[in-house]
Structure formats: C-alpha cells, structure tokens
Amino acid sequence: MIVEIISTGTELLLGQINTDAPYLAKRLNELGYSVLFQSTVGDNRERMSQVIQTALSRSDIVITSGGLGPTQGDITKEVTASVLNLSMYLHEASVERIKRFFAQRHLGMAHSNLRQAMMPEGAIVVDNTCGTAPGVILELANGKVIIHLPGPPRELTVMFDQSVIPYLNRRFGVQGSIVSKVLRTYGLGEPLLEERIHQFILAQGNPTIALLAKGGEIHVRLTAKGESHAEAQKLITDLENKIYPYISDYIFGFDGETLEYITGRLLAAKNFTIALAESCTGGLVSSRLTDIPGSSNYFTGSVVCYSNHIKIEEVGVSAAILEKFGAVSQETALSMAEGIQRKFSADIGIGITGIAGPGGATPNKPVGLVYIAVSGPKGTALHEHFFNGSRLDIKNRTALTALNELRKYLLSL
CATH class of the missing domain: 3.30.70.2860 (Alpha-Beta Plaits)
Known part of the structure; x- marks a missing residue:
C-alpha cells in the first residue's frame, strides 16, 4: 500500500520544525506501508486542494496532520470535503465531548471550538483523548482512504497509535x-x-x-x-x-551508536581512563565524551589549553617546543597528549591542536591544519589532518576525527 503524508500549516513553510511527518513515516514503515511521498502545504484553500488531489491520484492512503483546530485558518476538513463534493455537518457526539473537555478543566469555551465538531459527510470520527480536535477517516468508493490527524505532536502520536493503527489493521490487514x-x-x-x-x-x-x-x-x-x-x-x-x-x-x-558512545564502550570494556588536552576544539571532544551516561567511570578530566601559557603551566608542554615548532605542530600535539596523560594519571591521553580559522594561518600552516596525538600503552600515535569549511565545521570535524582515532587506537590494543 502506497501512503502519502501531507503536513499542513503555513508555519511549516516558514521554517518551524515538523516532527509529525518523521514520526508517521517511521511508524508506517514499521507496519509495512510504503511511504513514497511527503508534501507540505500552507493554509491556502486552492493550494491545499491541489496537494490533496495529487496525493489521491498516486497513493492508496493519504494522511494529513494539522488544520483541525478552531480557527479560520484550520481548513483541512473543509478543503477535503470540497475536493470530494461532500457536505459538512455538526457531529453532536464531538460537540458533547468538546464541551466536557472544557468543563472538566473549568475553562471557558469559545463558540469557534465547535468548528472542530464539523465533519465531512460519511466520516468515521476518531476521538482525541489528549485534546479537542477529533480525527477523521474517509473511505472513498475507489478503496482509497484519507485520514486527518491533529497537528500537536502528542495528540497525533496517541491518536495514531491507539486508533489509526487498529483501523489500518482491520481495513487492510497486516502489510508485512x-x-x-x-x-x-x-x-x-x-x-x-x-x-x-x-x-x-x-x-x-x-x-x-x-x-x-x-x-x-x-x-x-x-x-x-x-x-x-x-x-x-x-x-x-x-x-x-x-x-x-x-x-x-x-x-x-x-543505527543510533555515536562515536562517543562506541569509544566510551571500548574504554569501559578495557577498564581504561582518559584525559584530554584540547586547544582548537575548545573542549568539544570532552563534551561529547561526557554526554554518555556512565562516562565518569572512564573520563578523568581535561584541560582547554588555548593559550601557550596554559599549555606550559597546566599540561607540561615545554616553552622550548612552543618557541621552536609553534603551538600548531606535531611536537606540541605529542607533548600535550603525553603531558595530560601524566597530569591525570590516565591510561590514555589525547592532545589536539590546530587552526580553526578564519585567521591564524601562515604560508606553511593553513586554516584547517590539525594535529591529533593519542598516548597510551602502545606508545603515542600522531595524526595530521587538513579540514575545510567554517570555523565550526573544522572544530566539529576535528572532534569527530579525534574520537575516531581514539577508537582505532583502542581497537589496536
């Protein structure tokens, strides 16, 4: 069965994040449905009508999200009724449920809320247990189905899981x-x-x-x-x-396994501790490692040694190395890794230095030049890399590469 998801709402076209469509696509694929199309349309009757007609021409099931609210901009049901030449009527059971929703919460109800109880002729009405907008299922004569779901994510997910999935199973059977x-x-x-x-x-x-x-x-x-x-x-x-x-x-x-998760798992499995001396990454690698629950079992500490003074005083890089080779050099990275390992008595030490830009480059040391050193039981490994992009791009790529070099070092032990 081919499914098309239509996300409605002008706010989505203005950049608001849409979480409904990814959720629906994921769940429908898990159920064996082929989600081949996704569309987004604003609160415009003509354009929404065109999108719905196009979806019906190429899909067996059309699922919309949004546009079931009480305002004049909530037009999904009305547009669908117009496309299908259906009249609208007031669904009394929904009226009572909406009134009860407000009464139980001691809230005043605007007359416009009754718009949510207006239904296309022949609709299967789906109760909303989390809000006031009922869902709608329309079964067409040609066997196709249109399903309207509310836009608020919690309302949509609960309605889909509790009501729509059982309906799809009854209507179409197991899809694999x-x-x-x-x-x-x-x-x-x-x-x-x-x-x-x-x-x-x-x-x-x-x-x-x-x-x-x-x-x-x-x-x-x-x-x-x-x-x-x-x-x-x-x-x-x-x-x-x-x-x-x-x-x-x-x-x-x-799947969801990140580099920081994998390296953390390897450190824990080997019962190793780690310490970092970060310059151009500004603590980004340390931040990623400590994003993982349980990282306190292997993460000892780190120093963001941006200045030469901190490299000397806190990490143990000699002034002679910095004067002869510079802050961004193989020798400095090696000294940082070995120095931080000693300082924190860690099994593994990492030193990172580089030029994130946009300034700081020299003829021999361009923006994007990075040195990563990993010190441990197998000695110290040094890696030179050249990255392109913005300052943030280079910092991110450096952090990822440092984690990957750490992963490979641990696997080699």
Missing part, C-alpha cells in the same frame, strides 16, 4: 514489515565509499541501499521488506554480511 539498519562510517568520503560497494548498489532490489552524508559521517542505510519482521531482518543481515568486508575499516557503529 519494513526494516532498516544504518551502518555508520567515518574517515572515507561518500564517493569513495560508494565505489567500494558499487556492485551491490547496482544490483540492489530488496533490500535497498542508500548513502547519506550526515554531520561528517557517511551513513549506509539498508532497508528490506518482508512478510514478517524476521524475514526482513534476515534480508538485511544477508546483505550486510556481503557489504561489510568492503567497508569494515570505516564502520564504527550501527
């Missing part, structure tokens, strides 16, 4: 299962990553393969559809096993 798994990679660009699994991308069917650049990482999403969750999961596992050897060096985690 759509399962996705994300292989999260770091350290290889999207074109090069695609080259490594090009043969699988060309041959894809079910499962499908999609690459997505996200926050410096490249995600490889595998999606399969099966008669059951187990069947879809097996399809995913079979394809993953084929792809894995080609990109295993760059896969650090799966």
Whole structure:
C-alpha cells in the first residue's frame, strides 16, 4: 500500500520544525506501508486542494496532520470535503465531548471550538483523548482512504497509535514489515565509499541501499521488506554480511551508536581512563565524551589549553617546543597528549591542536591544519589532518576525527 503524508500549516513553510511527518513515516514503515511521498502545504484553500488531489491520484492512503483546530485558518476538513463534493455537518457526539473537555478543566469555551465538531459527510470520527480536535477517516468508493490527524505532536502520536493503527489493521490487514539498519562510517568520503560497494548498489532490489552524508559521517542505510519482521531482518543481515568486508575499516557503529558512545564502550570494556588536552576544539571532544551516561567511570578530566601559557603551566608542554615548532605542530600535539596523560594519571591521553580559522594561518600552516596525538600503552600515535569549511565545521570535524582515532587506537590494543 502506497501512503502519502501531507503536513499542513503555513508555519511549516516558514521554517518551524515538523516532527509529525518523521514520526508517521517511521511508524508506517514499521507496519509495512510504503511511504513514497511527503508534501507540505500552507493554509491556502486552492493550494491545499491541489496537494490533496495529487496525493489521491498516486497513493492508496493519504494522511494529513494539522488544520483541525478552531480557527479560520484550520481548513483541512473543509478543503477535503470540497475536493470530494461532500457536505459538512455538526457531529453532536464531538460537540458533547468538546464541551466536557472544557468543563472538566473549568475553562471557558469559545463558540469557534465547535468548528472542530464539523465533519465531512460519511466520516468515521476518531476521538482525541489528549485534546479537542477529533480525527477523521474517509473511505472513498475507489478503496482509497484519507485520514486527518491533529497537528500537536502528542495528540497525533496517541491518536495514531491507539486508533489509526487498529483501523489500518482491520481495513487492510497486516502489510508485512519494513526494516532498516544504518551502518555508520567515518574517515572515507561518500564517493569513495560508494565505489567500494558499487556492485551491490547496482544490483540492489530488496533490500535497498542508500548513502547519506550526515554531520561528517557517511551513513549506509539498508532497508528490506518482508512478510514478517524476521524475514526482513534476515534480508538485511544477508546483505550486510556481503557489504561489510568492503567497508569494515570505516564502520564504527550501527543505527543510533555515536562515536562517543562506541569509544566510551571500548574504554569501559578495557577498564581504561582518559584525559584530554584540547586547544582548537575548545573542549568539544570532552563534551561529547561526557554526554554518555556512565562516562565518569572512564573520563578523568581535561584541560582547554588555548593559550601557550596554559599549555606550559597546566599540561607540561615545554616553552622550548612552543618557541621552536609553534603551538600548531606535531611536537606540541605529542607533548600535550603525553603531558595530560601524566597530569591525570590516565591510561590514555589525547592532545589536539590546530587552526580553526578564519585567521591564524601562515604560508606553511593553513586554516584547517590539525594535529591529533593519542598516548597510551602502545606508545603515542600522531595524526595530521587538513579540514575545510567554517570555523565550526573544522572544530566539529576535528572532534569527530579525534574520537575516531581514539577508537582505532583502542581497537589496536
């Protein structure tokens, strides 16, 4: 079954974050429905009418969110009724429920709230247990279905889970299962990553393969559809096993596993502690590591040593190294990693120094030059990197790369 989600509301076109559509898409895919289209339209009758008509021409189920409120701008039901040549009527049971909602809360009710009880002829009315706007289900003669849900996220999610899913199961039966798994990679660009699994991308069917650049990482999403969750999961596992050897060096985690989570898990498993000396990242790596619950078991401490004075006094970098090689140098990064490891008596020490820009560059040291050193039981490893982008881009890429270098160091032990 093909589903289209229509998000209504001019505020969405002005940049307000839409959480309804992602939620609906995720839940519908879990139920085995194919969400092939998503549209957003403002509170304009003509444009909304066009969007609904287009959706009905290409989809079996059309689900809208928003536009069921009491104001003149809430027009979703009216526009749909016009598209389908249906009259509107006052649904008395909804009137009573809306009045009861306000009375129980000792709130005054505006006459306009009764607009929420106006329904298209022949509608199945869906009670709203969290608000005043009932949902609407319209079954068309050609077998297609339109479902109107309220816009407030809590109202929408509860109504969808409690009422719409049971309706879909009764109406259309079990649709099978759509399962996705994300292989999260770091350290290889999207074109090069695609080259490594090009043969699988060309041959894809079910499962499908999609690459997505996200926050410096490249995600490889595998999606399969099966008669059951187990069947879809097996399809995913079979394809993953084929792809894995080609990109295993760059896969650090799966689905919601972040680099800080993975490195934290490795530190905990090895019973290691870590300390950091950060310059150009300004404490960003430390912040990410401590975002993980339980990080106090392995995170000892850190120093943001932006100035040379702090590098010398707090981290133990010698003035001679700074004078001879400069703050952004291999030698300084090595000294920072080893110095912070000693200072906090940690198993692992990391030193990060670089030029985040836009100023500070020299002919030999451009903006984006970064040195990352990791000191530990296996000695000290040094890595030189060159990053492009804004100051914030360079800081973020440096933090991600430091976590990845830490991950690889830990795996080598």
